[in-house]
Amino acid sequence: TNPAFKEVLSRIESHEDCRNLPMISFLILPMQRVTRLPLLMDTICQKTPKDSAKYENCKQALKEVSKVRSQVIPVVRRQSSWEEGLQWDFLALQPFPLVSSSRWLVKRGELTAYVEDTGLFSKRTSKQQVYFFLFNDVLIITKKK
Numbered sequence: 001t002n003p004a005f006k007e008v009l010s011r012i013e014s015h016e017d018c019r020n021l022p023m024i025s026f027l028i029l030p031m032q033r034v035t036r037l038p039l040l041m042d043t044i045c046q047k048t049p050k051d052s053a054k055y056e057n058c059k060q061a062l063k064e065v066s067k068v069r070s071q072v073i074p075v076v077r078r079q080s081s082w083e084e085g086l087q088w089d090f091l092a093l094q095p096f097p098l099v100s101s102s103r104w105l106v107k108r109g110e111l112t113a114y115v116e117d118t119g120l121f122s123k124r125t126s127k128q129q130v131y132f133f134l135f136n137d138v139l140i141i142t143k144k145k
Helices: 003-013 023-047 053-078 080-086
Strands: 105-118 123-135 139-142
Touching: 003 023, 023 053
Parallel strands: none
Antiparallel strands: 105 123, 123 139
């Protein structure tokens, strides 16, 4: 409700270092990281030799990180209203919530897609640069405007 605060916040969000992201995206980032820590810790445990002295420490760390995650998840779910601003409409599909506590980025990269246009008397293939975002549960293909 404070107009001075709104003005400062608007100025901060429009700064190039913030890449026009709203403040809420910076506030939720630490919680997202906490939810991914058990996955990272589990991978480290899998790569640690079981006969190593570090293995038991790793297992204990995984247990503790999982406890913290279980405390953070309900908070993240309660704050899901910020997610509404990040829903995308794909063609005529239902809005798609991109940000989710159970979704993480696996791989991303630029690829060349070969698109085949078939006409009545001809067939034409064109190249198109696309950018792929592979998450643990969805693949998103985009192209620059």
